[in-house]
Amino acid sequence: MPFWTIVYALLFYVATAILIGGLGYRIRLYAKTPAPLKIPTTPAPVTMQGVVLRMFREVAFFESLFRSNKWIWIFGYLFHFGMFLVLARHLRYFTNPVWTWVDLIQPFGMYAAFAMVAGLAGLWARRVLVDRVRYISALSDHLMLALLMGIALTGMSMDYISHTDIVSLKAFFLGLMYFSWQPIPEDPLLLVHLGLVATLMIIFPVSKLLHAPGVFFSPTRNQVDNPREQRHLAPWAAELEK
Amino acid sequence: MADFEIPELKEYPVIPTIQEGVMAHSKPFVAKEEFQQALGFPGKLVDNWQQVAIDKMGELSGKYRSLAVFLDSCVKCGACTDKCHYYLGTSDPKNMPVARQDLYRKVYRRYYTFAGKYFPKLVGATDLTKEVLDDWYSYFHQCSQCRRCSVFCPYGIDTAEISMAAREVMDCIGVGQKYCNEIIAKVYKIGNNLGLPEPALADTLEGLEEDIEDDTGVKVRLPLDEKGAEVLLVTPSADFFAEPHVDGLMGYAKVFHESGISWTLSSHASEAANFGMFIGSYENMRKVSLRIREAALDLGVKRIIFGECGHAWRVAYSFLNTLAGPFDFLDPKYPVPQHIMEFTYDLIQRQAITLDKSANDDMVLTFHDSCNVARASRMGPMPGGQFILPREVIKASCNHFYDMPQDTIHDATFCCGGGGGLLTDDLMEIRVKGALPRMEALKHVVENYGVTHMAAICAICKSQFTKVLPYYGFKMDSIVSVHQLVSNAIVLGNKQ
Numbered sequence: 001m002p003f004w005t006i007v008y009a010l011l012f013y014v015a016t017a018i019l020i021g022g023l024g025y026r027i028r029l030y031a032k033t034p035a036p037l038k039i040p041t042t043p044a045p046v047t048m049q050g051v052v053l054r055m056f057r058e059v060a061f062f063e064s065l066f067r068s069n070k071w072i073w074i075f076g077y078l079f080h081f082g083m084f085l086v087l088a089r090h091l092r093y094f095t096n097p098v099w100t101w102v103d104l105i106q107p108f109g110m111y112a113a114f115a116m117v118a119g120l121a122g123l124w125a126r127r128v129l130v131d132r133v134r135y136i137s138a139l140s141d142h143l144m145l146a147l148l149m150g151i152a153l154t155g156m157s158m159d160y161i162s163h164t165d166i167v168s169l170k171a172f173f174l175g176l177m178y179f180s181w182q183p184i185p186e187d188p189l190l191l192v193h194l195g196l197v198a199t200l201m202i203i204f205p206v207s208k209l210l211h212a213p214g215v216f217f218s219p220t221r222n223q224v225d226n227p228r229e230q231r232h233l234a235p236w237a238a239e240l241e242k
Numbered sequence: 243m244a245d246f247e248i249p250e251l252k253e254y255p256v257i258p259t260i261q262e263g264v265m266a267h268s269k270p271f272v273a274k275e276e277f278q279q280a281l282g283f284p285g286k287l288v289d290n291w292q293q294v295a296i297d298k299m300g301e302l303s304g305k306y307r308s309l310a311v312f313l314d315s316c317v318k319c320g321a322c323t324d325k326c327h328y329y330l331g332t333s334d335p336k337n338m339p340v341a342r343q344d345l346y347r348k349v350y351r352r353y354y355t356f357a358g359k360y361f362p363k364l365v366g367a368t369d370l371t372k373e374v375l376d377d378w379y380s381y382f383h384q385c386s387q388c389r390r391c392s393v394f395c396p397y398g399i400d401t402a403e404i405s406m407a408a409r410e411v412m413d414c415i416g417v418g419q420k421y422c423n424e425i426i427a428k429v430y431k432i433g434n435n436l437g438l439p440e441p442a443l444a445d446t447l448e449g450l451e452e453d454i455e456d457d458t459g460v461k462v463r464l465p466l467d468e469k470g471a472e473v474l475l476v477t478p479s480a481d482f483f484a485e486p487h488v489d490g491l492m493g494y495a496k497v498f499h500e501s502g503i504s505w506t507l508s509s510h511a512s513e514a515a516n517f518g519m520f521i522g523s524y525e526n527m528r529k530v531s532l533r534i535r536e537a538a539l540d541l542g543v544k545r546i547i548f549g550e551c552g553h554a555w556r557v558a559y560s561f562l563n564t565l566a567g568p569f570d571f572l573d574p575k576y577p578v579p580q581h582i583m584e585f586t587y588d589l590i591q592r593q594a595i596t597l598d599k600s601a602n603d604d605m606v607l608t609f610h611d612s613c614n615v616a617r618a619s620r621m622g623p624m625p626g627g628q629f630i631l632p633r634e635v636i637k638a639s640c641n642h643f644y645d646m647p648q649d650t651i652h653d654a655t656f657c658c659g660g661g662g663g664l665l666t667d668d669l670m671e672i673r674v675k676g677a678l679p680r681m682e683a684l685k686h687v688v689e690n691y692g693v694t695h696m697a698a699i700c701a702i703c704k705s706q707f708t709k710v711l712p713y714y715g716f717k718m719d720s721i722v723s724v725h726q727l728v729s730n731a732i733v734l735g736n737k738q
Contacts, residue, residue, distance in 0.1 A: 026314070029310065030310060030311055033303070033304060033305070033306070033307040033310045034307060035307040036306065036564070037524075037561055037564060038560045038561070038564065039400065041389060041393055041398060041617050041618070041653070042616070042619060042625065042628065043620070043628070043629075043653065044625060046623075058396070058398075062396055064321075064393065064394055064395060064398065065319070065321055065396040067393070067394060068322070068325070068394035068396070069320070069321045069324075072319050072321050076319065123319075126320065127320075131260050132260060132335065132338060133318070133319075133323065135260055135338075135341065136320065136323065136340050136341055138318070138364070138365055138366035139364050139365075140365045141318050143364070206356040207357065208316060208318070211316070211317050211396075214311045214314055215315065215397045215398075217311045218308075218311055218315070219307055219311070219398075220308070220389075220398035221397070221398040225620055225625065227560045227561070228563060228577045230563075231563045231564060231567045231568050232563070232564050236305055237524065237528075240524075
């Protein structure tokens with residue numbers, strides 16, 4: 001088996017294990033930690049259906065951010081939904097035969113990459129140019145943008161500058177999934193692209209990328225406004241009553 | 243007038259450029275040993291304070307999901323950076339919500355996250371040093387826990403939760419804030435924030451009854467500790483003597499009088515405020531709340547109604563059932579607790595009271611949404627009722643009402659600048675500067691609509707404005723209670 005195939009095969013097994021294990025651990029922790037008090041930011045929905053709708057608007061449209069700052073909203077939205085389409089487009093490397101809807105979005109996925117880069121560039125520009133955002137930025141905040149930008153640019157380069165052997169690449173990933181390893185195309189751009197992606201997967205559960213699961217657990221957004229109707233009591237608070 | 247610069251009111255709000263450290267000197271007095279101990283905290287800084295603090299931080303992250311999620315989720319997008327009234331009024335970057343949270347987050351990261359343990363520089367994690375503690379004491383007492391940042395955060399991160407946690411940690415190592423802790427100790431000892439004992443309270447209420455009779459010729463009662471009354475009214479103790487609070491209290495009394503529903507105040511629970519929330523102490527908040535339960539049981543009332551107070555209404559509406567429930571011994575026909583605004587609004591809707599709007603014709607009014615009412619509670623059955631009910635009550639009581647600009651009212655309202663346990667003279671500078679955005683919005687309606695008075699439904703807002711309005715060239719008595727307007731307009735003796 002070629003050297004790079006072994007390295008990348010192991011890398012992706014490790015990265016996937018860390019991503020899933022780490023996220024699972026974090027999500028379990030959030031779910032297990034009690035929310036002792038009702039703290040939805042009001043006006044808040046008075047029913048569970050209402051909360052689901054509020055959460056949907058938050059996740060699908062970034063509702064609060066829209067109210068907050070139009071520039072961050074535009075750049076953030078371009079980036080996230082560009083990335084979403086790009087990721088969906090990549091499903092073709094992991095499915096055989098390729099699902100119809102994945103086939104259909106292929107052309108959109110290519111434009112989405114530009115949206116993703118434009119969004120990242122805008123967010124990064126704000127981080128450097130706006131004094132308030134510059135003040136709150138740590139080195140890791142810049143590196144995170146660099147990492148995402150690197151992933152996007154190397155990926156796009158393989159579309160527009162130097163193609164890689166995507167048939168072999170698909171065979172490599174399907175091989176990983178079915179534990180029958182196939183050689184990876186030893187194309188430097190591809191290896192850098194995949195290396196950065198694996199890095200992102202590994203740091204996901206220990207970084208601010210936790211905002212992705214975090215938003216669903218945010219008590220100010222996911223609680224029903226019904227404290228007078230239903231008594232809400234955390235287990236540790238119930239102990240105080242004994 | 244002041245030994246600091248009073249911000250200039252601009253025509254349009256301007257987001258200031260950052261000026262590092264300009265408010266680092268702002269620190270409230272530290273609580274004395276006896277008051278710390280009354281609350282179950284060590285009297286002074288404990289020897290191994292770092293370890294105690296770090297352990298406490300871990301304990302709190304395990305007890306509060308808000309904290310666990312909020313500390314991990316911030317992406318430093320900057321959406322909150324221009325939302326805090328204290329940042330807008332001071333330009334100090336540590337008053338930007340995210341930077342305030344980071345004072346706590348950077349320590350949490352250092353001790354509780356992989357990245358912070360092994361790559362502290364990379365993620366901006368730091369040890370808990372004396373300098374960091376000083377920063378905590380300074381800047382977590384420049385947060386009024388108003389939740390405006392939480393409204394605008396894409397993940398709903400609420401800096402109030404973090405500042406409450408930080409204050410709890412500081413209390414647990416013996417560095418409490420004098421104003422809050424002394425007041426809570428007074429509630430335990432006497433029953434209210436002001437330390438007004440039962441005889442003095444009875445005397446005050448009697449005086450108010452005489453005032454109303456002199457003024458209107460009608461004998462309106464303000465009963466105290468009357469067993470068997472239908473309603474227990476719990477109101478902030480400032481209502482008993484401060485201006486314009488007391489005018490609101492007389493308003494409640496007149497409304498009850500006209501409604502024909504019997505009511506009483508309690509000397510045991512003579513305080514609606516619950517500063518336990520400000521210091522983030524569930525135990526102390528619960529202990530203060532339980533006095534209300536005890537009073538309700540002792541007096542055998544059927545309903546509990548709260549007077550005009552912002553954070554008190556948050557604790558009452560959102561937490562009381564949790565802290566001191568279940569209230570299955572009260573009349574199930576009514577929500578527990580109710581706000582006096584819900585009570586009065588209902589009477590107006592049913593035309594059970596008569597209001598003569600012209601009695602307030604000497605005023606052109608606007609309304610200040612109090613932060614805890616706006617963003618942490620509700621009135622009535624529908625979301626947003628907390629904005630509608632007070633405005634409807636005001637409009638039913640006067641002829642001239644104008645709202646302040648949209649981005650400064652409802653859930654985007656600006657804090658008065660004195661909430662969250664900052665209503666103390668040793669924090670005058672931050673209080674005045676923090677009032678800037680509200681003062682700019684007020685100036686707008688004063689100049690455009692000839693507004694003369696601003697109504698509020700919070701004891702802290704009323705006290706704060708009385709004090710800071712003059713700094714900005716407004717008259718100190720241009721702040722009024724909503725039930726003061728009702729009091730002026732209500733026609734007594736109409737319904738019998």
